[in-house]
Amino acid sequence: MTSALIIVLREVLEAVLIICMLLASSSALGLRFRWLPPALFAGLTGALIYALSLEDISMAFEGFGQEIVNAVILLLIMLLLLAHNFLAMREFKAPKIARLPALSLLVLSATIAMAMVREGSEIYLYVYSYGVVAGDMTSVLAGGAIGTGIGFSLGTFIYYGLRTLSARHCLLFSSIMALVIGAGMSSQAALFLAQADLVPTSEPLWDSSALVAESSLLGELLQAVIGYEASPIATQVVMFAGALLLSLAAMGIGIFSVRNISANPGAIRTHRSNE
Amino acid sequence: MTSIRLFLTLTLIAIIVMVSFLSSLRGYRESMLEAENLFDLQLLEHVKLLSLLNPELSSAGYARVVEELLLPQQSDLALSAEMRIAYQVFDPNGALVLRSVLAPVTQMTPFEVGYRDVNFNGYRWRVLAIRDPEQQHWLMAAQRYDLRYELAERVILEAVVPTLLSIPLAALLIWFIVGYGLRPIRVLAREVRSREASDLSNVQLEGIPKELTPLTQSTNDLLRRLQSSFGREKRFAADAAHELRTPISTLKVQIHNLQAELADSATNAEAIASAADLHKGIDAMGHLVEQILVLNRTAPDQYMVQFVPVDVFELVREVVSAEYEQILQRDQNFELEGASAVVKGDATALRSLVVNVLTNASKYTPSGGSILMRVERIGKSASADAQVQLQIEDSGPGIPEAFYERVFDRFYRLDGDRHSSGVSGSGLGLAIVKHIVEMHGAQIALSSSERLGGLCITITLRAFDTDSRNQ
Numbered sequence: 003m004t005s006a007l008i009i010v011l012r013e014v015l016e017a018v019l020i021i022c023m024l025l026a027s028s029s030a031l032g033l034r035f036r037w038l039p040p041a042l043f044a045g046l047t048g049a050l051i052y053a054l055s056l057e058d059i060s061m062a063f064e065g066f067g068q069e070i071v072n073a074v075i076l077l078l079i080m081l082l083l084l085a086h087n088f089l090a091m092r093e094f095k096a097p098k099i100a101r102l103p104a105l106s107l108l109v110l111s112a113t114i115a116m117a118m119v120r121e122g123s124e125i126y127l128y129v130y131s132y133g134v135v136a137g138d139m140t141s142v143l144a145g146g147a148i149g150t151g152i153g154f155s156l157g158t159f160i161y162y163g164l165r166t167l168s169a170r171h172c173l174l175f176s177s178i179m180a181l182v183i184g185a186g187m188s189s190q191a192a193l194f195l196a197q198a199d200l201v202p203t204s205e206p207l208w209d210s211s212a213l214v215a216e217s218s219l220l221g222e223l224l225q226a227v228i229g230y231e232a233s234p235i236a237t238q239v240v241m242f243a244g245a246l247l248l249s250l251a252a253m254g255i256g257i258f259s260v261r262n263i264s265a266n267p268g269a270i271r272t273h274r275s276n277e
Numbered sequence: 278m279t280s281i282r283l284f285l286t287l288t289l290i291a292i293i294v295m296v297s298f299l300s301s302l303r304g305y306r307e308s309m310l311e312a313e314n315l316f317d318l319q320l321l322e323h324v325k326l327l328s329l330l331n332p333e334l335s336s337a338g339y340a341r342v343v344e345e346l347l348l349p350q351q352s353d354l355a356l357s358a359e360m361r362i363a364y365q366v367f368d369p370n371g372a373l374v375l376r377s378v379l380a381p382v383t384q385m386t387p388f389e390v391g392y393r394d395v396n397f398n399g400y401r402w403r404v405l406a407i408r409d410p411e412q413q414h415w416l417m418a419a420q421r422y423d424l425r426y427e428l429a430e431r432v433i434l435e436a437v438v439p440t441l442l443s444i445p446l447a448a449l450l451i452w453f454i455v456g457y458g459l460r461p462i463r464v465l466a467r468e469v470r471s472r473e474a475s476d477l478s479n480v481q482l483e484g485i486p487k488e489l490t491p492l493t494q495s496t497n498d499l500l501r502r503l504q505s506s507f508g509r510e511k512r513f514a515a516d517a518a519h520e521l522r523t524p525i526s527t528l529k530v531q532i533h534n535l536q537a538e539l540a541d542s543a544t545n546a547e548a549i550a551s552a553a554d555l556h557k558g559i560d561a562m563g564h565l566v567e568q569i570l571v572l573n574r575t576a577p578d579q580y581m582v583q584f585v586p587v588d589v590f591e592l593v594r595e596v597v598s599a600e601y602e603q604i605l606q607r608d609q610n611f612e613l614e615g616a617s618a619v620v621k622g623d624a625t626a627l628r629s630l631v632v633n634v635l636t637n638a639s640k641y642t643p644s645g646g647s648i649l650m651r652v653e654r655i656g657k658s659a660s661a662d663a664q665v666q667l668q669i670e671d672s673g674p675g676i677p678e679a680f681y682e683r684v685f686d687r688f689y690r691l692d693g694d695r696h697s698s699g700v701s702g703s704g705l706g707l708a709i710v711k712h713i714v715e716m717h718g719a720q721i722a723l724s725s726s727e728r729l730g731g732l733c734i735t736i737t738l739r740a741f742d743t744d745s746r747n748q
Contacts, residue, residue, distance in 0.1 A: 155291035
């Protein structure tokens with residue numbers, strides 16, 4: 003049961019962190035939650051399709067299909083989180099003036115759908131392989147339920163925690179979370195790409211398993227949040243740092259793009275007169 | 278936080294889930310450790326029993342195999358049955374003298390006292406080895422690890438699963454309880470929402486929770502301020518109109534005298550025409566002031582209601598007689614249909630209503646046009662839902678449907694100050710009609726006249742049955 007709990011909790015926590023953070027951002031960006039059900043539905047459908055066709059996917063790309071698809075999904079989520087940070091910083095700099103509602107809807111929906119595809123398919127595969135095939139259903143379901151429950155509880159606290167902040171601070175904190183989560187995903191993607199021999203593999207740069215073991219509860223939680231790896235290879239560290247820098251750059255561009263609007267007072271006056 | 282109910286339900290459930298699941302998890306881990314100890318203890322007890330066996334039962338060079346004969350076959354004991362203990366007894370020289378069916382022919386673990394995890398027969402086993410201090414025999418007992426784990430987990434999950442299943446029930450209860458707790462807010466909102474527009478009295482709710490008291494107090498403060506400013510506004514309009522009556526009457530007398538003098542002197546035709554225009558203007562101003570006074574008097578919160586039975590058909594006939602001169606002047610064709618129909622209402626106000634709808638129709642119907650008034654009773658006699666319908670249709674330009682609501686606003690006139698028909702008016706006529714309709718709990722509807730092509734006003738009042746009055 004404990005292993006089921008840890009695996010489900012890790013996957014649920016990854017998804018819930020992203021969903022709750024984006025929901026808080028959504029309300030700070032002045033968007034309603036109408037986009038959420040279609041995005042969740044698309045994500046769950048995608049997860050099911052991915053899980054059911056995993057055998058074919060695994061066979062593709064000379065047997066590295068699963069690693070490559072996983073890496074692509076993770077990198078896509080990372081890029082979408084970059085876009086989120088860009089939008090959030092525009093709103094942070096000039097609330098209500100520089101909104102891009104259509105793009106925001108697209109970014110938020112796509113991020114949640116992609117996160118659901120990734121985490122949903124992993125949970126499905128785990129429950130299927132250990133529960134249905136190995137016949138340990140009660141234990142897997144109980145562990146899964148506890149993991150899901152704890153994940154959703156944390157998500158609720160995070161969501162309402164962010165909502166208690168002012169809209170601007172909510173966006174700032176969401177962006178910092180997205181920054182870290184995105185970097186973690188980038189590092190995980192690096193590992194998948196290394197497994198597929200698409201990026202250089204090296205000896206681990208360090209081994210911190212004595213400090214926090216990957217298989218411990220804290221290790222799994224850290225992996226969910228920042229993509230913690232006890233003994234990372236150089237590529238992972240480079241991609242983690244690269245994603246952090248890219249995300250910071252996206253935030254900077256977001257702020258700078260609104261500065262350009264501010265330089266044109268006519269544009270702002272037009273918007274303000276509409277309020 | 279868009280919904281207090283959702284916020285409270287979600288956060289409370291999240292707290293319950295977090296606390297109960299984490300404690301379940303801790304309980305599970307502790308119980309699993311405890312179960313391990315129990316199983317180890319079971320092995321120890323088994324070895325103790327082995328030590329009591331008579332060593333003479335076995336002789337060197339021959340290992341006796343003990344068959345499993347006493348096991349029940351019930352399916353509910355299937356797992357327990359598999360939890361059989363494999364055991365071996367070795368003589369002081371290390372030769373196997375006794376073993377269970379499950380135990381291998383070779384020793385399960387080295388001759389070292391204590392618990393050890395080893396693999397044989399394709400499984401991982403927990404083995405206890407002990408040396409009998411008197412006879413120096415080696416006694417070994419073993420259990421399959423996977424079965425120990427499975428049995429322990431099954432027992433512990435029996436305790437954990439109800440906690441998991443109780444969460445949806447707790448969520449449902451919390452949802453309803455929070456909803457119940459928030460009910461005073463809904464009651465307060467309903468109380469404020471269901472009030473008549475004119476009712477600005479204090480909100481008074483029984484058993485209001487102390488958390489809502491500040492809100493109720495602020496609402497009541499606001500209502501008091503509103504009431505006093507409404508009162509000031511109404512008094513000002515009524516007082517101003519009343520005060521304007523005297524100078525207007527004086528003006529009317531003076532313009533009458535001026536016209537007489539100008540007629541006598543007959544010097545300037547233009548001056549006579551201007552005086553006539555001035556007279557018209559003063560009349561219009563006088564009419565406006567009168568209408569403002571009527572509007573204030575018929576405002577639902579101002580009017581001292583005195584309802585008496587009124588025959589609407591008779592009332593219409595009287596009003597038509599009084600206003601017939603205006604209709605004749607404009608060469609309009611007037612028709613009245615219907616029969617006696619009694620309602621309970623205020624005679625003066627209802628007269629004002631009929632005067633206003635009739636003069637309104639006459640004003641906007643071009644010369645030579647037609648006006649049709651109809652009074653009819655709808656519904657069975659003595660039935661509670663019997664109604665009296667007063668309808669007035671004209672062949673005027675009518676009102677576009679988009680403006681049906683707005684024409685009841687005070688001082689609102691279609692196309693601004695001067696109607697496209699060229700007729701001037703105060704813009705208060707239909708506002709007065711609406712006041713009187715509301716005062717009587719009646720309905721008013723505007724539509725396009727099918728017969729005459731102009732406006733059709735339908736006023737539906739509750740019928741008053743003279744028979745039921747006597748009951």
